[in-house]
Amino acid sequence: MNSELNNWDREKYLKAWYFASIRHTGQKYGSHEEGVQIDYLTHLGKVSMEVIWAIGQSNEPYHADLAVQCAILHDTIEDTSTTYEELNSLFGNQVADGVLALTKNEKLATKKEQMLDSLLRIKQQPKEIWMVKMADRISNLHQPPYYWDDNKICSYIEEAKLIHENLYVANEELANRLEEKIERYKIFITPK
DSSP states (O other): OOTTBSOOOHHHHHHHHHHHHHHTTTOEEEOSSTTOEEEHHHHHHHHHHHHHHHHHHOSSOOBHHHHHHHHHHTTHHHHSSOOHHHHHHHHOHHHHHHHHHTSOOTTSSSHHHHHHHHHHHHTTSOHHHHHHHHHHHHHHTSOOOTTOOHHHHHHHHHHHHHHHHHHGGGOHHHHHHHHHHHHHHGGGSOOO
């Protein structure tokens, strides 16, 4: 097997992690507990952990460096001042293209349009980018923020199903894990 496949370069990981940690400095997201805010780097760590785990479990060949770097950098264009050109210069066009595909086009009117557009662009990328999107949603299906209502939770589950339906062929381990997380997430819907 090609040494670039299924093995990842720790120096590339560290370079991406350093860049992302600087760009996401101070960013936090809501917890399931009122008043608790979580550092955004936690999310990036969870997404990259899912990708690394999936590659390690699989007998399929993957370009691990591409997958891991995109897992770490996946929100830099969407949530920071980072540009495509900057990522291209620092990490190469495959990583920059992958991160751009993972970035929602906020010019589109609805969340559903944004998701469908992103999925279409992701599907034009190597399967490693598909894996990052599945890992991203797996990470986000831990527990909903305390302020989400049942409609938001149900909508998030439907988006997760759409992601699974479109991207499951990229990696069996992540596809199975995403299915499990979707099922478990249903417990957060208020019983009627």
